[in-house]
Amino acid sequence: MQRALTLFRRRVIGSIPVLLIVVVGTFFLLEAASGDAVDAYLAAIGGGDATLIQSLREAYGLDQSVWARLWLYLSSLVRFDLGYSVAFGRPIRDLILERLPNTLWLMGSATALSVSLGTALGIVAGARPGSATDKSLSIASLALYAIPSFWLGLVLSVVFAVQLRWLPTSGIETVASGKEGLDRALDIARHLVLPVVSLGVIYLALFLKVMRAGMAEAWRQDYALAARAKGLSRPRIVLRHIARNALLPLATMIGVQAAGMLGGSVVIESVFAVPGFGRLAQEAVAGRDAPLLMGIIVTSALLVIVVNLVVDMTYALLDPRVGASGGA
Amino acid sequence: MSAPLLTIAGLGVRYAGAAEPALAGVDLAVAEGERLAIVGESGSGKSTLALAIAGLLPAGARREGRIDWPGLGHAPGAGRDIGLVFQDPGSSLNPVLRVGEQVAEVARRHRHLGWPAAFARATELLAQVRLPDPPRLLRAFPHQLSGGQRQRVAIAEAIAADPRLLIADEATSALDTIVQAEIVELLDTLVRERGMTLVFVTHDIALAGRFADRIAVFEKGRLMEAGPAAAVLGRPATAYTASLVASHIGLDTPPLVGGATP
Amino acid sequence: MLARLSRSPEAMVGLVLIALFAATALMAPWLFPRDPLAIVGRPLLAPFTDAALPLGTDRLGRNVLAQLVHGARASLLVSVSAALVAILAGMVVGTLAGLAGGLVDEVLMRIVDAFQIVPGFLLALAFVSVIGPSLPIVVLAIALGVWTAPARLARAEVLSIRERDYVAAARVIGMHPLEIALREVLPNALPPVLALSAVLVAAAVLTEAALSFLGLGDPNIVTWGSMIAEGRNVLRSAPSLSIFPGIALVIAVLGVYLFSEGLSGALANRRVRA
Numbered sequence: 001m002q003r004a005l006t007l008f009r010r011r012v013i014g015s016i017p018v019l020l021i022v023v024v025g026t027f028f029l030l031e032a033a034s035g036d037a038v039d040a041y042l043a044a045i046g047g048g049d050a051t052l053i054q055s056l057r058e059a060y061g062l063d064q065s066v067w068a069r070l071w072l073y074l075s076s077l078v079r080f081d082l083g084y085s086v087a088f089g090r091p092i093r094d095l096i097l098e099r100l101p102n103t104l105w106l107m108g109s110a111t112a113l114s115v116s117l118g119t120a121l122g123i124v125a126g127a128r129p130g131s132a133t134d135k136s137l138s139i140a141s142l143a144l145y146a147i148p149s150f151w152l153g154l155v156l157s158v159v160f161a162v163q164l165r166w167l168p169t170s171g172i173e174t175v176a177s178g179k180e181g182l183d184r185a186l187d188i189a190r191h192l193v194l195p196v197v198s199l200g201v202i203y204l205a206l207f208l209k210v211m212r213a214g215m216a217e218a219w220r221q222d223y224a225l226a227a228r229a230k231g232l233s234r235p236r237i238v239l240r241h242i243a244r245n246a247l248l249p250l251a252t253m254i255g256v257q258a259a260g261m262l263g264g265s266v267v268i269e270s271v272f273a274v275p276g277f278g279r280l281a282q283e284a285v286a287g288r289d290a291p292l293l294m295g296i297i298v299t300s301a302l303l304v305i306v307v308n309l310v311v312d313m314t315y316a317l318l319d320p321r322v323g324a325s326g327g328a
Numbered sequence: 329m330s331a332p333l334l335t336i337a338g339l340g341v342r343y344a345g346a347a348e349p350a351l352a353g354v355d356l357a358v359a360e361g362e363r364l365a366i367v368g369e370s371g372s373g374k375s376t377l378a379l380a381i382a383g384l385l386p387a388g389a390r391r392e393g394r395i396d397w398p399g400l401g402h403a404p405g406a407g408r409d410i411g412l413v414f415q416d417p418g419s420s421l422n423p424v425l426r427v428g429e430q431v432a433e434v435a436r437r438h439r440h441l442g443w444p445a446a447f448a449r450a451t452e453l454l455a456q457v458r459l460p461d462p463p464r465l466l467r468a469f470p471h472q473l474s475g476g477q478r479q480r481v482a483i484a485e486a487i488a489a490d491p492r493l494l495i496a497d498e499a500t501s502a503l504d505t506i507v508q509a510e511i512v513e514l515l516d517t518l519v520r521e522r523g524m525t526l527v528f529v530t531h532d533i534a535l536a537g538r539f540a541d542r543i544a545v546f547e548k549g550r551l552m553e554a555g556p557a558a559a560v561l562g563r564p565a566t567a568y569t570a571s572l573v574a575s576h577i578g579l580d581t582p583p584l585v586g587g588a589t590p
Numbered sequence: 591m592l593a594r595l596s597r598s599p600e601a602m603v604g605l606v607l608i609a610l611f612a613a614t615a616l617m618a619p620w621l622f623p624r625d626p627l628a629i630v631g632r633p634l635l636a637p638f639t640d641a642a643l644p645l646g647t648d649r650l651g652r653n654v655l656a657q658l659v660h661g662a663r664a665s666l667l668v669s670v671s672a673a674l675v676a677i678l679a680g681m682v683v684g685t686l687a688g689l690a691g692g693l694v695d696e697v698l699m700r701i702v703d704a705f706q707i708v709p710g711f712l713l714a715l716a717f718v719s720v721i722g723p724s725l726p727i728v729v730l731a732i733a734l735g736v737w738t739a740p741a742r743l744a745r746a747e748v749l750s751i752r753e754r755d756y757v758a759a760a761r762v763i764g765m766h767p768l769e770i771a772l773r774e775v776l777p778n779a780l781p782p783v784l785a786l787s788a789v790l791v792a793a794a795v796l797t798e799a800a801l802s803f804l805g806l807g808d809p810n811i812v813t814w815g816s817m818i819a820e821g822r823n824v825l826r827s828a829p830s831l832s833i834f835p836g837i838a839l840v841i842a843v844l845g846v847y848l849f850s851e852g853l854s855g856a857l858a859n860r861r862v863r864a
Contacts, residue, residue, distance in 0.1 A: 021704035032720055142851065146844035148796050150803055151818055151836035158829045222419035228384055229414075230434045230485060231407025240433075241422055248424075263711030263735075267800045281712055282804065285719040293716050297708055304707040319424060320469040 003323035004316045011312055015305045022301045023077065027070055030290040039288075073294075082295035087287030092295040095280060100299070102172050103265055103276035105188075109196040110261065114203035115254065119247075121204075122211025126246065127238045129216040138212065145205035149264055153198035153271040160194060167193050170273035195272045199264055203257060210253045214246030221245070248319050255311035259304045332357040333399035333493060333525050334381065341376050344388030350376040351549045353393075358493070360399045363519065363526040365536030365557070367572065368546035374529045377546070378497045381527065382406045400492060408438040411486030411524075415498040417478035421470040427454075428466025431484050438489035453484040457514060476507035480514065487518060494519065497529045512539060533572045537561045545569045601852020607845025614659055615666040622656035626812045630656075637830050648817075648831055649824055658838055661814040665842065668725065668813075669794035672732035673787050676794075680737040681783060684744030685776060688752065699745070702738045710735020714797060718806045725808045732797045736790050740783050751778050785857050788850030792843045799839055814839050 042048050048056075064072070076083065082092035125137040161169040168174070173188045218224055219242060227241040266278030273279070277296065284292040316322045339354040351373040358364050368374040379385050381395060383406055397404055404410055414420040422430060428450050435453070436446035447466060454462035457480040470478055479499065486494060496515060500508040516539065519526045530536055536543050537557050544554035545568065553565045564570040596602065614621075624630070629651045630643065637646040637654070645654040687698040705713075714731035721727050751757060760770045801807055802815030814835035821831030 015707075017700055018703040018707060021701055022708055025704060026708075026716070029716060030720060142847055143840075143844060146792070146840050146847055148799055148836065148839050148843075150800055151832070151839065154818065154822060154825060154832050155829075155836065158825060158833075162826050162829075222414060222416065223422040225384065226412070226414055226420040226482075226485075227422070229382060229406050229410075229412040230437075231405050231489070232433060232437055236433065236437075240425070244424055245422070259707060259709045260711075263709035266709075266711055266715065267804065270804060281715060285715055285806075288719070290720075293719070297712060297716060300709050300712055301704075301707045304709070308707075321423060321471050 004313055007316055007323045008309065008313060011309055015309075019298075019301060019305065023074065023298055024070065026294050026297045027073060030294055031066060077298070082298070083291040085284075085289055085292045085295075087284070087289040087292065092292050095292065096277065096295060096299050099275060099277045099280045102274055103262075103269070103278060105192060106195055106199065106265055106268070106274060106276060107261055109192055110200035110203065110265075111254070113196060113200040114207055115250075118204045118207025119211050119243075119250065122208045122215065122246070122250075123238065123243045125208065125212040126215025126219075126242070129212075129219060134212070137208065141205040141208040141212075143205075144201050145209070147201065149198050149202055150267040150271050152201060153194065153268055156194050156198060157272070167191075169194075172274050172276075191272075191274075195268050195274055198271070199261065199268045202264070203261065206257065207250060207253065211243075211246055211250050214249040215242050217249075218242045218245040248315065251311055251315045251318055255308045255315075258307035258311075259300075262300050262303065331360055331399055333360045334358050334395060334397045334404075336381075336393070336395050338393035339377075339380060339395065340392040341373075341380055341385060342390045343386070344390075349549055350389075351380065354551050356544060356551060356554060358525060358527060360492075361523055361525055362542060363528060363540045365540035365543045366527060366529045366546060367531070367533050367536050367543055369531055369572075371548070372546040373549040374531075374546050375497055376549075378412070378495050378527065378529050381493075382410045382412055382495060384412075404493075405438075407434055407491070408489045409491050409493065411489070411491040411494045413479070413482050413486045413494070413496045413499040416502040417475065417482045418470070418502070420482055421478055423470055425469075426466065427468050427470065427473070427481050431466075431481065431488055434485050434488035449488070450484070453488055454481070456487075456518070457481070457484045459484075474507075475503050476510060479503060479507075479511050483511075483514065483518070487522070487524075490522070491524065493525045493527065495527045495529070498531065499528075500535070501531070508535075533561070533569075545572070598852035598855055600848045601856070604845050604848030604850070604852060607841055608849055611662060611842045611845055612666060615662040618659045618663045621659055622653070624653075624656065626656040626660040627652060634824065634828055636828070637834075645834055646830070648820060649828075654817075654831065654834060657812045657817055658814070658835060660812045661817060661835060662838065662842070664808075664811045664813045665795055665798060665839075668729055668732065668798045669791045671729045672736070672794040672798070673790040675729060675733040676737040676790055677740045677783060677787055679733065680740030680742075681744045681776070683737075684741035684746075685748050687741070688745040688748030689770075695745075698741075702741050705734070705738045711797060711800065714801060715804070715806065718801065723806050723808055725811065728798065728801060728807060731801070732794045735797065736793055739790065740786055743783055743786055747778070747782060781857065785850065785854050788846050788853060792846040792850070795839065795843050795846070 042053065042056075073083070080093060082096065084090070085092050085095055088095055121137055121141075125134045128134060157169050160167045168191050170191075172191050173179075173184065174191075177184075177187060179187050223245075224237070224242060227237045232241075262278075265276065266281055268274070269276045269278040270282055277300070281293065281296045283289075284296060334357070336354055336356045336358075339351055339356075340349050341351040342349040354377065366374045366377060376385070380391065383404070385391060400409060406412065421427075428447055431450035431453055432443065432446035435441055435449040436443060439446075439449070441449060450466060451462045454465055459465055459477060459480050465473075465481075470481070473481065483499075494515070499515070500511050503511060512535070515526065515528075518524070526540075528536065528540055533543070533545075540557050542555060543557050543560040545552045545560065545566070547568050552568055553560060555565075560569060561573055564573055630653045631640070631647045631651050633647055633649055633651040635643055635647040635651075638644065639646065643653055643655070645658065648654055648657070683698055683702070687695040713734050714728075717731040717734060718727055757770060760773075765773075798807070798813065799815035799818070802813040803819045805816075805819060807813050807816055817835040818832045821828065821833075821835070825832055
């Protein structure tokens with residue numbers, strides 16, 4: 001536990017400068033936008049006089065210099081204050097906290113699906129590298145990996161929601177259904193099936209491939225031969241010796257893919273009209289709401305950092321050698 | 329010499345995609361209770377012989393000839409009837425599993441024990457290979473041990489099922505000289521106490537001379553000569569063996585033959 | 591190496607699919623010289639009913655096949671350019687970091703880290719929305735999300751090559767570090783980076799499609815993503831309008847993946863033999 005804590009502290013400190021780069025970089029990117037949030041707001045309400053423009057700019061601090069505003073942004077960020085959304089007329093933090101849970105459910109379920117199924121199929125494929133089962137699973141995973149998730153989402157919704165009517169086409173729950181407790185949870189689960197599958201399939205294929213490759217690599221190691229020399233049962237060799245070691249590269253890959261999955265959920269949320277974090281990003285783009293977009297990017301970077309911290313800790317639990325001093 | 333534990337007749341092995349066979353036309357018998365050293369340089373086929381005896385040749389390797397086990401009376405099982413110790417315990421032990429589990433799983437499998445009994449057996453085995461504080465060691469991971477300690481763990485695994493035959497494949501080559509001597513002594517004691525047959529694969533003919541009853545010399549997949557250790561070292565029948573012996577005798581080397589007690 | 595590649599069935603199937611993709615893209619102006627966005631018939635003509643319009647027409651009566659063929663052109667152009675930009679930028683940054691070491695390396699790699707914790711697609715979305723959708727901006731936006739992979743790879747290669755004898759020798763005879771980088775290190779670091787390029791092209795095809803699906807592509811160009819988005823409006827009545835461009839996407843991406851699979855297999859063999 002001690003070594004996990006040391007690692008944790010080191011990773012947290014290491015991610016601060018990286019996050020700072022993200023904040024400053026995004027700030028200047030959005031600075032380059034022609035027209036600010038006030039312009040967008042005025043366009044939406046149909047224009048306004050010079051005094052209104054001036055007072056709005058002052059209210060949002062837009063009349064100050066770039067550096068003063070950057071400093072202002074950073075100092076409010078430390079207090080978890082992300083500013084105010086002009087398009088929504090609400091604090092950005094509230095908007096994000098409202099939308100984030102839906103996206104976390106979507107990503108969490110898609111990760112659970114892709115990791116569990118990908119690992120299981122990867123073990124089946126990697127149990128005998130080069131076998132017919134291995135080859136067909138590898139080709140199948142490559143094919144799944146080539147399918148764009150948003151298109152898969154559309155096809156699945158045509159088949160399962162429009163044609164078969166088994167599942168709802170869009171949203172996160174039935175509007176004004178008055179459902180409570182377990183009923184409501186089941187309703188949300190039904191709404192999540194298609195988005196989760198659409199988002200998860202590409203990662204399922206990826207994790208299958210990584211697990212399979214990890215097992216093929218483990219079979220080439222001396223401990224694989226040693227396990228056979230010990231006369232252990234085949235399930236024990238495959239699961240406890242080979243697959244157990246192949247979990248290490250898999251864990252790393254989950255961390256690497258966290259950012260990609262968050263990006264993927266933007267499109268999936270649009271396809272299935274899930275009122276989540278990704279959809280908020282799209283609405284920020286549509287409303288030319290730079291502070292909101294900025295808040296979304298900073299939050300997603302934080303989220304990716306947190307996911308990677310969890311993955312690092314998991315890795316440290318899976319691999320006893322991490323953080324150990326001395327020894328080979 | 330007692331009845332043979334195993335006899336090898338016309339054994340040939342060719343790995344998938346290899347131009348030359350790894351072993352060809354090998355005839356050899358291993359007597360019950362003897363210590364046989366298999367000596368040769370790398371690529372001589374000596375490790376292939378060890379794998380062939382244990383039935384662990386990789387998929388795609390073609391094998392011809394016969395290996396019979398008159399001393400056993402049934403087909404041998406790796407781990408149960410044959411214990412193997414490999415060259416580098418740093419890579420032959422599974423890095424992510426605790427030492428206790430890796431020793432206990434052999435006892436559990438071949439002696440049909442439950443996990444608690446298997447762990448108790450593992451504790452005894454770790455004591456028998458003279459590792460300090462076995463109960464604590466059960467919970468250790470391989471990287472927390474020294475090279476010599478790891479090799480002792482590997483030996484504990486190999487003898488966990490009380491096999492009739494112990495094969496040590498370059499088991500001391502990755503260790504430094506002092507640790508090497510300790511491991512050789514441990515193997516010596518274990519083999520004597522348990523009445524196991526030992527096949528000791530090594531490139532070090534001097535070590536073989538100190539330790540083995542008989543020596544079999546391999547070159548390029550062929551058995552060059554085999555005989556009592558003293559005879560092979562004292563009067564090499566082939567120029568190859570003579571060159572191996574010559575290359576190992578330094579000016580300060582003590583007499584080789586005196587160490588090989590029957 | 592080439593012989594190995596030709597013996598890999600994946601690589602060969604991949605190559606055929608890529609050739610199909612590239613040929614379609616290159617010959618688009620000759621196959622369908624008319625503007626693919628021109629109205630040619632009655633709207634929502636079902637596919638396989640009219641020999642002149644084999645895949646039918648969309649909601650506005652535009653030729654679906656012509657759009658598909660021109661879409662291949664946009665897809666190929668954007669994805670190959672994005673991969674090139676990403677590789678170029680990544681190799682420059684990675685090589686610089688690897689050669690310079692010290693503080694420069696530290697700063698550059700933290701920037702790489704920063705790009706890796708921001709979802710590439712979100713960054714592309716922000717970039718396009720800020721600067722406005724045009725072909726070069728879409729290319730840059732996609733490259734922003736993927737240049738870190740070649741950067742890390744180039745740096746790792748440079749670090750390993752730096753220690754090798756011929757670079758040390760070059761240093762002894764007094765070559766300038768930059769000269770060493772250009773003449774000795776880069777050519778050696780190139781093959782693994784190129785093997786990565788296929789994967790980058792495939793990722794770029796998918797990102798471009800997703801961007802234009804969300805309406806952030808160049809509005810004057812037909813892309814598969816925009817076709818899917820357009821077809822989505824009539825998903826219930828004419829699903830084929832969304833399904834055809836999706837199948838084209840899958841075939842193109844699958845071809846690139848298959849080829850890269852075969853290529854990395856051949857490269858791995860080369861390494862073992864070396």
